[in-house]
Amino acid sequence: MTVSFGSILQAVYNYSRLQSANDRLTVQLSTGKRITSPKDDPYLYRRIHALEVESARYETYLNMIDEGTAVVSHVHDAVGLQLETLENMRDIANKVSAGGLSPSERSALNEQYEELTEQLTRIAEGTGFGGKTYLDGTYSAAGSGFRIATGPGGEYYELTLPNTTAGDDGLDLADTSVSSTGNANAAVGRLEDAIETLTGLRERLGTGEFILESRAGLMESKQRELDLLVEKYQAVDPLRLAAELDRNKTLQQYTLAAIGASLDSRQRLVDYLFPR
Structure with a gap:
């Protein structure tokens, strides 16, 4: 039987195709992914890449919300x-x-009061991160408050933070004292106002934490949807692949x-026709 060169070339081509498939x-x-390069499926490769880029964007927003x-x-x-x-x-x-204190007792209490007043300012000026201070009035105006990006399309959450130092532009307690009964009476009223201000601020901060946690949950949900789509497109059946590889x-x-x-066979034919 004569075997043509064409059939031999076809067999070599088939072998090469099987090797590429393998x-x-x-x-x-090894990767657990169906699409690893554009040549596997150009359209699906671009689709998966776009989904992964979008998922990475949500990851960025999640990081900013966490911060x-x-x-x-x-x-x-x-x-x-x-x-x-x-409160102290x-x-x-x-x-x-309430009265009934000796001068030395009032003096000692006034000294404690002044130390606490200074402590208020220290706390405010020491509440910062990355070179930013949050309770010194920097973020007190609406429109220029502390902003946190929370999603695509320019979504953000803004929180205004008043000056909570003891100074005149803050809680206005720097010039108060309890050196006398009259001064103490005046201080009580201003302290009540300051407590009311900070109580409201703390409530707004608690609300802010809840809002940010909710938006983080939304970002996580959207990111998970994208990741599930990628997993769907990339899903492989290891048993089927292994069987196909063995068959190939x-x-x-x-x-x-x-x-x-x-x-x-061809060599034997040549030897027969052209004996040496």
Whole structure:
């Protein structure tokens, strides 16, 4: 039987195609992904890449929300410390206001009061991160408050943070004292106002934490939807791939055997026609 060169070339071509298929199957099995390069499926590759880029955007927003939430939580804790300080100051002022203290006792209490007043400012000026200070009035105006990006399309959450130092532009307590009953009486009223201000601020901060957590949940949900789509497009059946790889290798072995037999047959024909 004469074997044509065309049939030999076709067998070599088939072997090459099987090898390419095996290389692709091996990559899919090792990576767990059906699409690993544009040549696998140009359209699907672009689609998966677009989904992964969009998912990464949501991851970025999640990171920014997490950072913003950490800042809000930090400020919330600081305001809580300031409220405790104010309540201690009010207790001292009420004690002096009630009268019946000796001058030395009033002096000692006034010294404690002044230390607490300084502590208020220290807490405010020390509440910051990354070179930003949050309770010194920098973010007190609407429209220029502390902003946190929360999603695509320019979505953000803004929180205004008043100046909570003891100064005139803050809680207005720097010039108060409890050196006398009259001064203590005056201080109590201003302390009550300051406590009301910080109580409201702490409530807004708590609301802010809830809003940010809700938006983080929304971003996580959208990111998960995208990731599930990518998983769907990339899903592989390891058992099927392994079986297909084994089948291809078997076919390759038969193809190699056929090529060898064909070449041997042609060589015998040449030797018969042109004996040496």
